[in-house]
Amino acid sequence: MKAIIIDDEKHVRDGLLLLGEWDRFGIHEIFEAKDGEEAKTLILEQRPEIIFTDMNMPKLDGIQLLKWLHDKEINSKTIVVSGYDDFHYMRNAITYGSFDYILKPIEPDVLNETLERATKEWKKQALMRESTLENTRVMNEIKPLYWDHLFTGIMNKPTIPSDAKEKIQKEFGINITEVQCTITLLSINSIISRYFEGDKDLAFFSTLNICNEIVWSNRNGFCFRNVNKEDEIVILLWTHKNQFDLLEKVQISISKYCHIKLTMAVGKPSQQLHETYQSALQTMLKYNIVEANKKKIVSYQDISSSPLLHxxxxxxxxxxxxxxxxxxxxxxxxxxxxxxxxxxxxxxxxxxxxxxxxxxxxxxxxxxxxxxxxxxxxxxxxxxxxxxxxxxxxxxxxxxxxxxxxxIHSLYKVKYQKEKNSIQEIESFLRNNYERDIPLQEIADRFYLSREYISRKFKAEYNETITNYLTNIRIEKAKELLENPHLKVYEISFKVGYQNEKYFSKVFKKAVGLTPNEYRVSMMSK
CATH class of the missing domain: 1.20.272 (Zinc Finger, Delta Prime; domain 3)
Known part of the structure; x- marks a missing residue:
């Protein structure tokens, strides 16, 4: 896309160039002009989609430029940037079709929000201008939402209300209750996500434009959006001559436009609109997706029953x-x-x-x-x-x-944390009960875990068996108590869980390398 900035003050032009997020909106060429007269030549040569113009300029001012753009039927989106909050200027801007009117000094958020709306509006209108058929433009510009809702409503009902039948007769010249119709469904989910980057409205607008240029131009039927579905277009045909050739033309046109080939699901012809829709819906749900890569138009006749995998x-x-x-x-x-x-x-x-x-x-x-x-x-x-x-x-x-x-990762992470927490609780239990014998079965019963599981997980977490870990706790506590000269060794032995003083001394010496008395002496001599 192209843009032009028209202002007699260079610092204003420089400011717009600096503040605009041009790349984000797909604008890669920006021209400058210091007045309306110079701008006219550039506009005719470059045909910019977006025009920024000041109102108060020499030679040819903004009002005159807007009038010229209006008379020439130039379809650019014109945004007036003015330092004057003046009704005269605003009225003329509205009269001659200015897209918006923003005031100096320019705020970046306002500028880019206006630019975003202008580029989106231009793209939508550019798509509409490409259509050469007036009826298609009427359907897409004036009444699309109305017809989407009306057709969606009647294809889901066993009978068509008389007022709906009359409106269709008047608009399309067809008595919908007296003809045999066929409904074909196509999902445009891949077009929405891949080609239009999630813009559903633009995806539906563009795809329906293509469909109706082929279907409605020959008065074979009408294409509309199923308002009850996220991504479904309905092709309603009331003329069956060369029906599959017509659908193939639609498919090829869509593929040329967005390089995506959609599968079409064709229902069984019926005078009851809801019956052909249900048939098409069943075709859409049940056709073999893998086989459809070869055959992109599938019919209700192609459906075979197959058990579902659960x-x-x-x-x-x-x-x-x-x-x-x-x-x-x-x-x-x-x-x-x-x-x-x-x-x-x-x-x-x-x-x-x-x-x-x-x-x-x-x-x-x-x-x-x-x-x-x-x-x-x-x-x-x-x-x-x-x-x-x-x-x-x-x-x-x-x-x-x-x-x-x-x-698996989510569950295993929680499971691992729970296991870790359980082992940590067991370790805490040992520290709080080191002064007595603690059978492994008591721990298993207390924490609702098997003895084998506790032994394996505890050693994995602390690199020690529970017995050795408990011994280490007792030895560390004994060291603290030995620093108190008033406590006898046998008293300390009982306090740390050993009922036999000699056994305690043996265990202590094996762990520390000194007997309890030797350790006490060594600590007192420091």
Whole structure:
């Protein structure tokens, strides 16, 4: 995109150049003019999409320039930048179609917010100007939302209200209750995410424009947005001559525009609109996505019944893999599921929905069991598509693995922390009860853990057996007590959990290298 800045003051032009986030809005060429007369030549030569102009300029001022732009029917978005909060200027700006009017000194936020709106508006209008058919422009500019809602409403009802039938008759010249119709569905999710970077309204507007240029221009039917779905376009045909050729033309035109080839799901013809819609919906849900990469227009006749795979049937194996914390074990389970899916089932949108719903149920149950907050962001892998819109089985498997891998990491992290906390509590219990014998079974009963598990985890955490760790605690405590000359060795022996003074002395010497009395003497001589 191009822009031009028209102002007789250079510092104002420099300020706009500095403050505007031009690259963000796709503006890569910016021209300058010091008055309206100089600007006219540049505008005719360069055809900038965005025009910034001052109002008070020599030779040809802003009002005269706006009038000239209006008379020449130049479609640029004109933004007036003026130091005058003057009704006369504002009225003329409105009269001659200025997009907005902002005051000096210029605030960066105001400038860029205005620039963003102007570029978006220009892009939308540029798409509309490309259409050569007046009827298409009327449908997309004046009544799109109305017809989206009306058609969405009647295709979900067994009978069509008389007022809706009359409106369709008047607008389209067709008695919708007396003709056999066919509904074709296409999901534009890949177009929304890949080509329009999440801008749903622009994606629907552009795609419907393409569809209706082909379908409505020949009065074969009408294309509209299903307002009850996030990404669904409905192609309603009431003329069946060369129906698949027509759909193929739509498909090719969309592919040329955004380099994405969408699959179309064709329902069974019927005089009942809701019947052909339900048939198309079943086609969309049940067709083989992998096979559709070869055949991009699928009909209700192409649908074959196939049992659905339920990952809930693998709950026990999944549970063991999750509890093990092993990615390899989980991948083994998933590989068996994927093999079954490929060999004995059809991968359809319905199958994907079943998988996603059951996985979410499993995940919620496991998060709840481990007391993990469900609000914590969890990976939802749904990017199964190549850049051209075709389904990738490899990407599907990769996304599903990522979900399970993240779940393993989440659960194992909590499990590890719980185990660590339990062992730390056992260590604290030893420190508080070192003066008595503590059987391992007592610890196991107290903490509801097996003796084998406690022994293994304690040594892993503290690099010592529980017996040796308890001995070290007693020796350290004995050292403290030996610093008190008034305590007898046998008294200290009892205080640190040894009922036999000789045994205590033997253990102490083995650990310290000195007998208790020798240690006391050495401490007193320091």
């Amino acid at each position: 990952i809930l049937d693998y709950t026990q194996e999944i549970m063991w893999a999750l509890q093990s914390g092993s990615i390899e074990q989980m991948d083994d389970v998933l590989n068996r599921i994927f093999h079954s899916l490929q060999s004995t089932h059809i991968l359809s949108f319905e199958q994907i929905q079943v998988w996603e719903n059951q996985f979410e149920l499993l995940r919620k149950n496991w998060l709840k069991e481990y007391n993990i907050n469900e609000q914590i962001s969890q990976y939802n892998g749904k990017d199964y598509w190549k850049d051209d819109g075709s389904f990738s089985y490899e990407k599907f498997k990769e996304e599903k693995r990522k979900e399970f891998h993240e779940l």
